Amino acid sequence: MTAGPTAPSYGWRVGSLRGVPVFIGRSYPLIALVVVGLTAFRVPDPRTGQTGGLYGVAVGVASALLLLVSVLVHEGAHAVVAARLGHRVDRIVADVWGGHTVYDGGVARPGSSAAIAVSGPVANLVVAGLAYAARGPVGDGTPGLLLSYLFLGNLLLGVVNLLPGLPLDGGFVVDSLVWKVTGSRHVGLLVAGWLGRLLVVAAVLLLVGLPLLRGASPAPFTVVYVALIGAFLWNGATAAVRAGGNGRAMERVPVGQVLRPVASAGVHEPLGQVLARLDGFPGAVVVHAPDGRPAGLLDREAAHAVHPADLTAGLTTAAVLLRQPPGWAVVVDPAADSAVLVDAVVSAGGGPDDPVPALVVVLDPSGRPVGSVSLSELDAAVRARR
Numbered sequence: 397m398t399a400g401p402t403a404p405s406y407g408w409r410v411g412s413l414r415g416v417p418v419f420i421g422r423s424y425p426l427i428a429l430v431v432v433g434l435t436a437f438r439v440p441d442p443r444t445g446q447t448g449g450l451y452g453v454a455v456g457v458a459s460a461l462l463l464l465v466s467v468l469v470h471e472g473a474h475a476v477v478a479a480r481l482g483h484r485v486d487r488i489v490a491d492v493w494g495g496h497t498v499y500d501g502g503v504a505r506p507g508s509s510a511a512i513a514v515s516g517p518v519a520n521l522v523v524a525g526l527a528y529a530a531r532g533p534v535g536d537g538t539p540g541l542l543l544s545y546l547f548l549g550n551l552l553l554g555v556v557n558l559l560p561g562l563p564l565d566g567g568f569v570v571d572s573l574v575w576k577v578t579g580s581r582h583v584g585l586l587v588a589g590w591l592g593r594l595l596v597v598a599a600v601l602l603l604v605g606l607p608l609l610r611g612a613s614p615a616p617f618t619v620v621y622v623a624l625i626g627a628f629l630w631n632g633a634t635a636a637v638r639a640g641g642n643g644r645a646m647e648r649v650p651v652g653q654v655l656r657p658v659a660s661a662g663v664h665e666p667l668g669q670v671l672a673r674l675d676g677f678p679g680a681v682v683v684h685a686p687d688g689r690p691a692g693l694l695d696r697e698a699a700h701a702v703h704p705a706d707l708t709a710g711l712t713t714a715a716v717l718l719r720q721p722p723g724w725a726v727v728v729d730p731a732a733d734s735a736v737l738v739d740a741v742v743s744a745g746g747g748p749d750d751p752v753p754a755l756v757v758v759l760d761p762s763g764r765p766v767g768s769v770s771l772s773e774l775d776a777a778v779r780a781r782r
Contacts, residue, residue: 582643592633
């Protein structure tokens with residue numbers, strides 16, 4: 397017996413927020429262990445004055461849980477605002493890098509993108525303010541200590557994420573502003589991506605380079621932490637720069653330049669007649685449902701494998717219909733640039749984990765196919781323009 401496809405695992409599901417599943421990534425225990433270890437050996441037991449005991453471990457576990465809650469508040473704010481602005485939110489995940497919220501960005505606009513980006517840091521700053529306000533009445537002791545950690549953790553999450561460079565939330569704000577001013581999302585990605593790279597360089601110089609210039613040695617933990625986080629941020633910024641560059645290249649490739657001819661057939665049309673009519677036609681065949689909407693593509697290989705007796709027995713194209721993933725047929729002006737085509741495919745697609753169609757059929761406003769484009773051929777045309 398052959399097992400079916402395995403659903404992707406995002407970690408341990410711990411609940412949902414307005415129908416959006418919330419996961420703790422399998423990598424999150426790593427950061428939790430770091431928090432527990434650092435806290436246990438820095439917080440003395442109020443009874444003995446010693447560090448590294450059960451008291452320090454307990455405070456460390458509580459601190460790790462507060463950090464998890466702070467991350468989920470941050471990502472939950474992203475999810476709620478994205479959903480309110482019309483995006484389809486797929487999941488919230490807390491992992492070793494903090495967390496991420498996955499949503500469909502196909503309907504994004506500069507204003508909505510900026511609003512989603514700032515919602516996470518603002519939520520953390522609100523929690524920081526509440527923790528600060530509660531710190532005074534609570535006083536000293538363990539509850540006051542934990543409130544101090546909650547304040548500092550959320551303050552850092554809020555402020556650092558507002559720094560103006562991708563992949564941080566502040567970078568998405570910069571991206572949105574440049575997008576609004578220039579009219580090009582891709583220019584926004586380029587600018588925000590390069591700013592993200594500059595932030596990494598500045599952090600390395602400030603936290604590692606400056607102490608060395610002063611004749612001091614930075615703490616080993618600081619070096620390791622800066623290296624890990626810096627590599628993560630640098631990769632994110634580089635991905636943004638690459639995406640922006642590809643987008644700018646797509647703007648120089650008209651859709652019509654990469655379109656190939658297509659043919660049409662009805663879903664209930666006799667297959668023998670379709671094959672005879674399209675004998676020698678090399679392009680894709682779009683099969684239409686009775687209401688005129690594209691239902692899929694004709695499976696040419698399966699059609700030619702049909703026994704001739706079945707062709708004369710009234711077999712229709714429905715028998716060899718090849719269903720396509722969401723976003724495979726979109727209405728796009730052939731005179732538009734290829735970036736518009738890609739945006740249309742993303743907007744019409746399914747969830748973030750759904751397969752990307754290998755072949756996209758371009759329709760006119762009436763729903764009539766005007767051509768098809770292979771995404772691999774589009775990629776080759778874009779690369780030639782870079």
